[in-house]
Amino acid sequence: MSRPLRKLGFLTIGLFDPADPRRGHESTLGIIELGEQLGFDSAWVRHRHLQHGISSPVAVLAAASQRTSRIDLGTAVIPLGWENPLRLAEDLATVDLLSGGRLNPGISVGPPMRFDEVKRALYPDTSDVEDFSYERVRRLLGFVRGEPATGFSGTEGFEVFSDRVQPQSPGLGERLWYGGASLRSAEWAGKHGMNFLTSSVVKAEGESTDFAEIQLSHVRTFREHHPAGRVSQGLVVIPTDRATPEQRAKYQAYAEKRLPRTAAPQGPARMLFSRDYVGTSAEIAEQLHAHAAFREIDEVAFALPFTFEHEDYVQILTDIAERLGPLLGR
Numbered sequence: 001m002s003r004p005l006r007k008l009g010f011l012t013i014g015l016f017d018p019a020d021p022r023r024g025h026e027s028t029l030g031i032i033e034l035g036e037q038l039g040f041d042s043a044w045v046r047h048r049h050l051q052h053g054i055s056s057p058v059a060v061l062a063a064a065s066q067r068t069s070r071i072d073l074g075t076a077v078i079p080l081g082w083e084n085p086l087r088l089a090e091d092l093a094t095v096d097l098l099s100g101g102r103l104n105p106g107i108s109v110g111p112p113m114r115f116d117e118v119k120r121a122l123y124p125d126t127s128d129v130e131d132f133s134y135e136r137v138r139r140l141l142g143f144v145r146g147e148p149a150t151g152f153s154g155t156e157g158f159e160v161f162s163d164r165v166q167p168q169s170p171g172l173g174e175r176l177w178y179g180g181a182s183l184r185s186a187e188w189a190g191k192h193g194m195n196f197l198t199s200s201v202v203k204a205e206g207e208s209t210d211f212a213e214i215q216l217s218h219v220r221t222f223r224e225h226h227p228a229g230r231v232s233q234g235l236v237v238i239p240t241d242r243a244t245p246e247q248r249a250k251y252q253a254y255a256e257k258r259l260p261r262t263a264a265p266q267g268p269a270r271m272l273f274s275r276d277y278v279g280t281s282a283e284i285a286e287q288l289h290a291h292a293a294f295r296e297i298d299e300v301a302f303a304l305p306f307t308f309e310h311e312d313y314v315q316i317l318t319d320i321a322e323r324l325g326p327l328l329g330r
Contacts, residue, residue, distance in 0.1 A: 002288070002289045002294060002295040002297075002328070002329070003295065003296060003297065003298045003329075004298065004328070004329025004330070005297075005298055005299070005300060005325070005328045005329050005330035006041075006298045006299060006330070007041040007042060007072075007232075007298070007299040007300070007330075008039075008040055008041050008042075008300060008320070008321070008325050008328075008330045009040055009041055009042030009043065009044060009072070009074070009232065009299065009300060009301035009302070010035060010040060010042075010043060010044070010301060010302050010303070010304060010317060010320065011043075011044040011045070011046060011076050011234050011301045011302065011303040011304065012028060012031055012032075012043070012044070012045060012046065012304045012313070013045075013046040013048065013053045013054065013304070013306050014027075014028035014045055014046070014048075014053055014054035014060065015052055015053050015306060015307065016052055016053070017052070018052050021052075024052075025054075025060065027310050028045065028054065028060060029060070029063055029064055029067060030310070031043075031304075031310070031313050031314075031317070032064045032067070032068060032071065032073070033064075033067050033068060034314060034317060035071055035317060035321075036068045036069070036070055036071040038317060038318060038321035038322070039321055039325075040071060040317070040320075040321060041071065041072060041299075042071060042072035042073070042074055042104065042299075042301060043064070043071055043072070043073060043074070044073075044074040044075065044076040044104075044106070044234075044301045045057040045060055045061065045074075045075060045076070046075075046076055046077075047075060047077060047078050047079060049079075049082055049112070049113070049118075050118065057075045057078065058075070058078075058088075058091045058092065058095055058105075061073045061075070061095055061099070061103065062094075062095045062098060065095060065098050065099035065100075065102065065103075066098070069100075070102075071102070072102045072103075072104050073095075073099060073102050073103055073104065074103070074104035074105070074106055074177070074301070075104075075105050075106045075107070076106040076177075076179060076197055076199075076234065076301060077106040077107050077108045077177070077179035077197065078105065078106065078107045078108075079107075079108055079109075079110070079112060079113070080107050080108065080109050080132075080136045080137060080140065081109065081110055081111050081112040081115075081130075081132045081136070082112050082122065083140075085136060085139040085140035085143060086139075086143055086149060086165060088140060089140055089143035089144045089165045090165055090166070090167075092105050092144060092169075092172065093144065093165065093166075093167045093168060093169040093172055094167060094169075096169040096172045096175075097167055097169050101169070101170075101171055101172075103169075103172065103175065104175045104176075104177060104195075105172075105175070105176055105177065106176075106177035106178070106179050106197045107137060107140065107176070107177070107178060107179065108178065108179045108180070109132055109133060109134055109136050109137055110132055111132045115127075134188055137178065137192070137194075138192065140176075141173065141176060141192060141193075141194070143164075143165045144165070144169075144172055144173045144176060145173035146164050146168055146173070147164070148163045148164060149163060149164060149165050150163050151163065174193075175195070176194050176195065177189075177194060177195040177196065177197045177230075177232070178192075178194045178195070178196055178197065179197040179198075179199065180196060180197070180198065180218070181198070181199070181201050181202045181203045181218075181271070182202075182203040182205060182218070183205060183217065183218060183221050185218075186198075186218040186219070186221040186222040187221050187222070187225055189222060189226070189229075190221070190222040190223070190224065190225025190226035190229060191225045191226070193226060193229070194226075194229065195229050195230040195231070195232070196218075196219075196222045196226075196229060196230070196231045196232075197231075197232050197234065197301075198215055198218055198219065198231065198232070198233050198234070198293070199233075199234040199235075199303070200234060200235050200236055200273060200274040200276075200303060201271055201272070201273055201274070202214045202215050202218065202271070202272050202274075203269060203270060203271060203272070204265040204270040204271070204272045205270070209264065209265060209272060210292075211262070211272055211273075211274050211275075212291045212292040212293045212294070213292055213293075214272065215233075215274075215292075215293035216292045216293040216296065218293075219231050219293055219296055219297070220296070230299060231297060231298075231299065232297075232299040232300060232301050233293065233294060233297045233299070233300050233301070234300065234301045234302065234303050235274055235276075235277060235288075235294075235300070235302060235303065236255075236274070236276040236277065236302070236303045236304075236305060237276075237277045237284060237288075237302040237303075237320065237324070238251045238254075238255070238276065238277065238278045238305065238316055239279070239280065239281045239284055239316065239319035239320055239323060239324050240278065240279060240280055240319070241280055241281050241319045241323045242315050242318060242319055242323075243315055243319075247312060247315060250308070250312070251278050251305075252278060254276070254278075254305055254307075254308075255275070255276040255278045258273075258276055259275060259276075261273045262274065262275045276305075280323075281319060281320075281323035281324040281327055282327065284324055285324060285327035285328055288328065300328075302320060304316060304317075
């Protein structure tokens with residue numbers, strides 16, 4: 001039997017036309033405002049560098065924090081390979097304070113995507129010695145949670161200096177999430193007191209190629225090490241209750257195009273993709289209740305498809321909030 005959902009969230013990538021990027025960003029902010037109006041508990045934005053998607057989610061969420069009052073605002077995820085942990089800690093704490101303690105930063109590690117092409121622009125002098133391991137996360141955790149950043153604090157002339165990153169935002173250190181797709185990441189996040197974001201992609205590390213079974217092993221591994229930690233699942237879910245015939249055809253075509261990649265692990269890393277869930281809310285609820293990992297999940301951030309139109313997102317979110325959510329216990 002599935003756990004009833006405690007928190008209902010959604011994730012958007014925030015695409016835009018490079019000839020008119022403001023319109024795309026305003027659309028994303030409008031979707032977040034709509035999410036709050038519909039009663040969603042959280043809205044998450046996905047991070048994209050050198051693409052026509054949100055490259056600065058912290059800045060976008062700062063704007064969203066001033067247009068909303070209740071909904072939690074998250075990143076899923078910020079790839080730390082592009083970031084200086086000290087500077088990011090300052091930005092996260094600032095936005096968390098502006099939001100009234102609603103920020104839920106999700107992060108991950110590893111070299112930046114297409115690192116060989118970007119390293120000269122990103123790290124022209126240090127690309128060969130940059131540490132892209134979990135240590136980069138540990139540094140961010142320390143700064144956010146108030147560990148000293150320097151050995152000096154006090155007054156010098158007319159200026160006052162702190163040995164900790166400023167500002168400090170109480171509670172933010174407990175709202176940090178790690179976005180992981182492997183057993184190792186689930187264990188590391190649990191041992192370091194983070195929350196755990198699991199998505200529609202997992203690593204097939206053993207012999208099993210059953211997506212739900214692998215994801216369930218990650219959830220249980222995390223909870224073994226951090227029983228009080230939060231876990232959120234992000235599958236692509238597209239209810240069609242109020243969709244027009246044209247929208248239904250578009251949604252089905254989208255899912256069918258992506259279905260072949262779910263048949264077997266992809267690439268040398270053996271990444272396994274979940275199917276997309278398209279259908280009426282009743283049909284999707286039945287399928288999710290049969291999903292081994294979903295049955296142990298009580299928070300979700302359902303992912304909106306990348307390439308749909310604003311009106312499609314309005315319909316999908318409205319159906320999730322008003323039709324699917326209640327069927328899942330929310």
